Amino acid sequence: MYRFPLVVLCSSALLLSGCASQNPYDQQASGSNRTASYGGLGALAGAAAGALINHDNRGKGALIGAAVAGAAAAGYGYYADRQEQELRRSMEGTGVEVQRQGDVIQLIMPGNITFATDSAQIASSFYQPLNNLANSFRQYQQNSIEIVGHTDSTGSHSYNMGLSQRRAQSVADYLLAQGVDPERISIRGVGPDQPVASNATADGRAQNRRVEVTLRPLPGAQ
Structure with a gap:
């Protein structure tokens, strides 16, 4: 008993x-x-x-x-642990920040390495981080990939919305060219609507010009 x-x-x-x-x-x-x-x-x-x-x-x-x-x-938690560790290793020294909240992994890519001012053409300093991302995404295939473009508030709102969308699309196109599954990728451009710093200073505007890639478990992966 x-x-x-x-x-x-x-x-x-x-x-x-x-x-x-x-x-x-x-x-x-x-x-x-x-x-x-x-x-x-x-x-x-x-x-x-x-x-x-x-x-x-x-x-x-x-x-x-x-x-x-x-x-x-413990399966998905362990899987996410491994992917997070690999991303932190491959992004070390690139300027890309890796964050983790529960099952969600987010990569924050600052404007100084991603795109030139007022451009959606990938900067030369951005190729290596994107290549590392593509390698990781081909190896770890149990999460979705959301790519979100952000701008500062300089210029018109409508123009910045379009620019942020084009930047997110450029990142997606590059990853697709490296063999990442298109079914996993979604893109959004939010322009200046989600700032992380004040647009009143040059440093704040630089922080707001960024690309964020968010990884979430695919349905059934948890």
Whole structure:
């Protein structure tokens, strides 16, 4: 009567510690904590299911159920950990910033490396980061790729909307030419409508002129 809860708790603890210790990217705190959480919750559910299925040996059933469900539940979190680590490595020194929030990975590409002023033609300094992105996107294929162009507030709103759209399209076209699946890519231009700094200063305008690439899990990948 009292052995089943003890086994469930023990197996869940083992799965939690296993996820944390076996993930080679556990230095990335946000991703690793999420992986461990997924694995732990999956382990609890799997342990209960396994114990119910294995009527003859509830303890053994709970351990098996915890192991199977915990590994499956940790899948996308571990996948995103690996992709984030690879992106951080490949973008080091390029000026591209990599951010992570839960399942979402975002790359922020500042205007000083992407496009010349008032141009949608890719700058020479932007080719290497884009090549690295294309390599990553071909290797990791379980997320969608949203490309958003931004401008500062100089000039008319309608002109900036068009410019930001053309810049996002230029990035998408380059990635497509490198073999990235077109079904995964979407683009938007938001002009000056989502500033991250004040347009009253040159430095603020430079921060606002940017391209953001956001990666989200495809349906069924989580």
